[in-house]
Amino acid sequence: MALKTPEEFEQSLKKLKPRVFMNGRKVEDILENRNTRTVVEANKASYAWALDPNHKEIMSCYSPLVKEQVNRYTHVSRSRDELVKKAEAGTFTAENLGTCIYRCVGYDAFHSLASTTWEMDRDLGTAYHPRFMEYLRMVQENDLSVAGALTEPRGSRNKKTLDWPDPYLSLKVVEKNKEGIVVRGAKINISGAYASHELVVLPQSAHSQGEEDYAIAFAVPSDTKGITYVCQYTPYSAERDMADDLQELGNPLFGQRETSMVIFDHVFVPWERVFHCGEHRYSAKLVTRFAKTHRMTCGGTCKVGFMNQIIGAAKLIQEYKGLEKASHINEQLTEMVVLRETGRACGLAAAHKGAEDPEGSGVFLPDEMMGNVAKLNICNAFWRAMALAGDIGGGLVVTMPSLKELKNPEVKDYVEEFYSFGSDEPTENIMKVHKLLQNWTAGLHGVGTWHGAGPVMAQKIMLQRVIDFSHEKNLVKKTLRLKEKKSEQ
Ligand SMILES: Cc1cc2nc3c(=O)[nH]c(=O)nc-3n(C[C@H](O)[C@H](O)[C@H](O)COP(=O)(O)OP(=O)(O)OC[C@H]3O[C@@H](n4cnc5c(N)ncnc54)[C@H](O)[C@@H]3O)c2cc1C
Known part of the structure; x- marks a missing residue:
């Protein structure tokens, strides 16, 4: 079983x-x-x-x-x-x-x-x-x-x-x-x-x-x-x-x-x-191999999924408000999709460029550079997506009253009326979508995303260890036909 x-x-x-x-x-x-x-x-x-x-x-x-x-x-x-x-x-x-x-x-x-x-x-x-x-x-x-x-x-x-x-x-x-x-x-x-x-x-x-x-x-x-x-x-x-x-x-x-x-x-x-x-001596190997694998996960896979929730809620609110033709909101939604797809691309690149590590072990790990880039990229991308969703959602993202008011005989008719945007959408739905965005933008997710799998400095340190600029230097040397160092001539 x-x-x-x-x-x-x-x-x-x-x-x-x-x-x-x-x-x-x-x-x-x-x-x-x-x-x-x-x-x-x-x-x-x-x-x-x-x-x-x-x-x-x-x-x-x-x-x-x-x-x-x-x-x-x-x-x-x-x-x-x-x-x-x-x-x-x-x-x-x-x-x-x-x-x-x-x-x-x-x-x-x-x-x-x-x-x-x-x-x-x-x-x-x-x-x-x-x-x-x-x-x-x-x-x-x-x-x-x-x-x-x-x-x-x-x-x-x-x-x-x-x-x-x-x-x-x-x-x-x-x-x-x-x-x-x-x-x-x-x-x-x-x-x-x-x-x-x-x-x-x-x-x-x-x-x-x-x-x-x-x-x-x-x-x-x-x-x-x-x-x-x-x-x-x-x-x-x-x-x-x-x-x-x-x-x-x-x-x-x-x-x-x-x-x-x-x-x-x-x-x-x-x-x-x-x-x-x-x-x-092998503690560092355990940590760095975990880190590159987990940074692919946190940077290029799970936050992509989280962003889909944020984008979905922002899009629904745009529609509730009749703002489908507002060009700045469409631009913001497009920017969110670009941020999400950049995250996804880094995650998939880390996987596609993965390799058997160490050779002969039969174990495949994501690419070190792309795993770290995925996480580093998403740290800022996620804050940006949160900010954009907050803009589209408006103040109600943080000011929405309890759904219990929909059952409170004293105010339920007002709540139904004034939180409906005059739309055909049940007011309860509108309130729930705002609560979902509150959960994403005004809750634990910003700091959680930043620190989960290590704060940005950890990725920067790792990247500085693996980046090798010899390829780029050689390209310039070739393009300009630079001479050998004086001592090597
Ligand atoms: C929602 C969430 C879920 C998590 N889940 C798990 C889990 O399941 N398993 C797990 O093992 N961990 C988990 N973590 C822990 C996560 O990996 C750590 O939070 C992360 O590595 C940062 O460590 P820290 O929180 O101790 O922050 P710190 O390391 O204290 O970082 C705070 C700041 O101090 C800086 N700093 C830290 N040390 C130094 C130094 N020596 N020199 C200079 N600057 C330094 C950092 O760069 C950063 O700017 C989770 C974290 C979160 C937020």
């Missing part, structure tokens, strides 16, 4: 007992809590699409590992064509959820682990790769949802890890024994982890000699003893908590992007789930 139904996925979550806190209280049941439920719904949808005849070609694929069809979010790409499908799956998932994909960080971490464990075994004679592939087989056979955790609290950024007064601001091995390792520390901003079956953990950054205890990668079930989730809580969380009717929220079913801090308090990890432990 490699593909679970959405109902089986929900049943399987009931067996897990993650320790979750939100808004100062314990979340007794993540399926019942209104905010954590949104993550369950989002993950559940990915199970439905993998079985849906209309979407299964993108959302599932054949796995040679288990010799049957698996959810694409559990598969490691083995060709450029699969990287392209990966990109398409990202856009499809994001545009239909209108929120975080949640499963993409784990999926991208799988790519990095498959590639780097293979390389470590080749270079160091370790046995991590078969161990990781065995783990992946188990994930695929049981069709598990896997979240990915890299980001750490960290200490003062102008000091090295070993100089921080608290050694646990980066996740650290505190004990090693015959059975496995024990870790202490935390990961922050982790998307949807409590509603996944498993967490796959990578180092956040490169490590040097002396930092071996921080050079770790492993996987654990999400309700492992010692793991605690402290969830984000935002005005949107409070709104959902208090809403009489979820239909009035900007994204009723799938909600906002939900994250949590994941605390590891002396968590035991058996050796068969440890994929990197002490080989500090």
Whole structure:
């Protein structure tokens, strides 16, 4: 059984007992809590699409590992064509959820682990790769949802890890024994982890000699003893908590992007789930391979899907207002489409230019340059799309009253009348579309898009490492027939 139904996925979550806190209280049941439920719904949808005849070609694929069809979010790409499908799956998932994909960080971490464990075994004679592939087989056979955790609290950024007064601001091995390792520390901003079956953990950054205890990668079930989730809580969380009717929220079913801090308090990890432990030179490889894969996802696939939601809402509002012929609005909508297509083009280019990395590993990763360009480009493009949508939407994007006023006998007739633009459209629809745009333009998505997969400086640093200007210099030398340096003449 490699593909679970959405109902089986929900049943399987009931067996897990993650320790979750939100808004100062314990979340007794993540399926019942209104905010954590949104993550369950989002993950559940990915199970439905993998079985849906209309979407299964993108959302599932054949796995040679288990010799049957698996959810694409559990598969490691083995060709450029699969990287392209990966990109398409990202856009499809994001545009239909209108929120975080949640499963993409784990999926991208799988790519990095498959590639780097293979390389470590080749270079160091370790046995991590078969161990990781065995783990992946188990994930695929049981069709598990896997979240990915890299980001750490960290200490003062102008000091090295070993100089921080608290050694646990980066996740650290505190004990090693015959059975496995024990870790202490935390990961922050982790998307949807409590509603996944498993967490796959990578180092956040490169490590040097002396930092071996921080050079770790492993996987654990999400309700492992010692793991605690402290969830984000935002005005949107409070709104959902208090809403009489979820239909009035900007994204009723799938909600906002939900994250949590994941605390590891002396968590035991058996050796068969440890994929990197002490080989500090390979931490950087794990991180950069994850980063280029995830930047393709965040920059060139999921934000393309998000922009489709924003463009759709802006277009509807243009029509409600009878502004179809307003040339500046048509220009703005065109600009939004251009921004979206530039994002998509970068994502697809990263996939099409992807390569087996390292050669012989059988693992295909997106192109480093284009993955980073995709993310860097979308950081600004997304703010711009938000601004354009805000202009088209008008002040109502942030001033719309509650949909409950449509049932309030004191004002309902006024609300019906004065929020209808005199159009034939039901006023409720008009109000809901404005709420959706509020969710996109005045909520968590701007900063979320900027920082998810790393802030812009991280992409710029990476680009400066990979850009090689020799081709361009040689072109100029050839065009002008420049002479050799004096010392070389
Ligand atoms: C919605 C959302 C979902 C996320 N989901 C996940 C997830 O599922 N898994 C996961 O692992 N992570 C996740 N992240 C984390 C994300 O990858 C980080 O937020 C991102 O890498 C930025 O790190 P930070 O938030 O600690 O910001 P910081 O690193 O603190 O960045 C803040 C500023 O400080 C600058 N800065 C930081 N360090 C230095 C330095 N040493 N020198 C100079 N300048 C510096 C940065 O350039 C930036 O300008 C998510 C983040 C968001 C917002």
